[in-house]
Amino acid sequence: MKGHQVTILMVEDDPAHAEIIRRNFEGFHIANRLTHVVDGRAALDYLQAAGQSLPNLILLDLRLPRIDGLEVLRILKSSQGLRDIPVVVLTTSANDKDIAQAYDLGANSYLVKPVGFKDFCEMMTTLGYYWLVWNRYPF
């Protein structure tokens, strides 16, 4: 594990899914650095209030109440202070249109939630190593 403190913002409206993701990251010991918000509006509010302590990574669901994921993505990627934060879209939608639109708006990665905890686990582990261990951040 790298010495620097990586923080993650999870935008997920389904509490069960949030729980699965949270459990998956247990091995990385970042529980106290994983913030969970339940919709797009809450995510934007959180980022606005975060000031200097912005997250290093955002896990973004697409179908969200109030402001949906793609809209959040659009706002993030067009905001001066926020556009550098890597955004990994993590959703149940495997829709081609969603995938294309997400990358269009500047998503850094697009992952479809696997059915089954083991697969989910594998994906999260890989994702964790990549984003939490090896990836270098500009801030």
Add this chain to the structure above:
Amino acid sequence: MKILRQGGMLLAGIALLLALAPARPALADEPVLRTIRVAAFPYSPAIFQADNGEVQGWYVDLLDEIGRQEQLRFEYVYGSWAEGLERARRSEVDLVTSVAFTPERDSYLDFAKVPTLTVWGELFVHEKSTIDGILGIEGKSVAVMKNDFNAQAFRETAQKFGISCTYVEVASFDEVFRAIETKQVDAGGVSRLVGATRPQSLHVKPTGVLFNPFDIFFAVPEGTRAELLATIDRYLTGWRKNRASIYYQSRDRWFRAGGTDLRQLPVWIVYALAGLLATGMVALLWIILLRRKVRQSTEQLQASEERLRLALAAAGQGLYDLNLVTGEAIVNADYARMLGYDPAEFRETSAAWRERLHPDDREAVYQVFQDYVAGRRGDYRVEFRQRTRQGDWKWVLSVGKIVERDKRGAPTRMLGTHTDINAIKQVEQELYAKNAELERFLYTVSHDLRSPVVTIKGFLELLEMDLRANHAGDVERDLGYLNGATDRMSRLLEEVLEMSRVGRTFSKIEPLPFIDLVNEAICMVGGAIAQRQVEIVIAPTPLVLRGERDRLVEVWQNLVENAVKYMGEQPAPRIDIGLEEHEKEIIFFIRDNGIGIDPQYHDKIFGLFDKLDPASDGSGLGLALVKRIVELCQGRIWVESVGGGEGSCFYFTLPSVVKPTRGDAS
């Protein structure tokens, strides 16, 4: 005056003939020569009296030949033409030559069947005369031979041209010439036979004015000498077949003597006549063909127009014929009727058409027209809305074609049809909406139905792990998530099913008093209402709706359920249910004093699977279902709320199941 031909041998009289008989033994055994009296007249070179008094000429040669072979003797009685005819009438002669057929002559003559010759007359004038055409003899005197067929032909020709002149009748063609030479007359008509062989010394000249050609025959006094005519016919027929016969040899000899070959018309005349004839024939043929073509085209056009009219009428299509220069258009009755106008009074112009065009369609239609005119698109085919006379909008499909352009290529005329596509358009719009909804449905199903599956499968495995690790607290939590996910899934499936049940029409229609409907809906949500202690206020109304009970109850049920759900922290929750009667419609409302809805979400809330509160246990289908039922009743639904805890009010109309109660006894 009587002249004896063959006088060299026979001189005159039977006695002398008999006296000489021994010198001609060959004849002695022959039957008695029959004598045929022939009317002779000055008609050189066919027949004429030579200076020595002997009658000579082509006819004489022919008759001599016949006489030699048939033992006939021809005796010539010389006189003028008129005298000859007169003698034939009185049977004083047996044969007349050179007779043209006329009904009058037929009354006292029998004609040979084979014509001897085809002849025509020509107009002669004094050599110093200036007359050079038939028009020149207007008002002049013309000498003709009495009873001459040429004279008659000439009179007819003159008459045809509307020329009047004085005719001076003389006894012979020689006298005609003399009259011209002595200037007793201005002109004279002479058989060309005679004219061509006239003595060069005469001070006359031909004018080129020819009369109708006609056939001349041998003729005998009526009822006599039939065998003679038959004989002559036989000989003429035989001779004319043979170029070496006496007929041709003698004719060549006599007629060439005058220096002119009479067998042929002057060459220029032949060419002129042939040219005229050919031109005339071609013109005639052309006219006939043209007229036939015009007739055919007219018939085809009429048939085609009738077909077009029937086809357009059958299809209910409007027809327009637009003058792009003036903007005036000719339209048919269906065109006017389609727009709600009386065809008798309707006058169409492009300005009027533009005026009726829906503002939203203008740009697109003009673009299509411009592209078509400029050749950027192959056809003019465009759909637009036109305001009818009654003020409604009607969808029309216009298909047109530019049929005429001016020299610079600018369009001047356009023909086309209008088709009423209102019904099609309506179905098309419904289909479009349905399709969009279906697409959205499939899209959300891929997410919202997959989501609980992810949860279930995930927590089943977690549960297994927790059981193995004996984490009792975690097991309970896992089961909780599993329960929640399966509940959500089953509710979602139920609502999707419900959604699909709301078809295009109501299955069972019954009268439903407003109060009953609302009470039933409130009963369905009774638990939640009681739990939250919501006050429900219903404005009394005698209104009775007509529709399918379950569907209509669902409208109020969902809206009340919604209102209760989003009461928030409101200490005195209250829901008002009622209706407002307006000029044209009745508007229902359900008002609450809950958390309200931020205006930016007002459209979104009616979409499939859209929900504002992630914590709520709804599927997001409730308001979509309500909207669907409202639209089934041709109504609309909207929400008014400023959000921020100020409450919200849902309004909706149900036109097809409700009629305004105004005027009803209540």
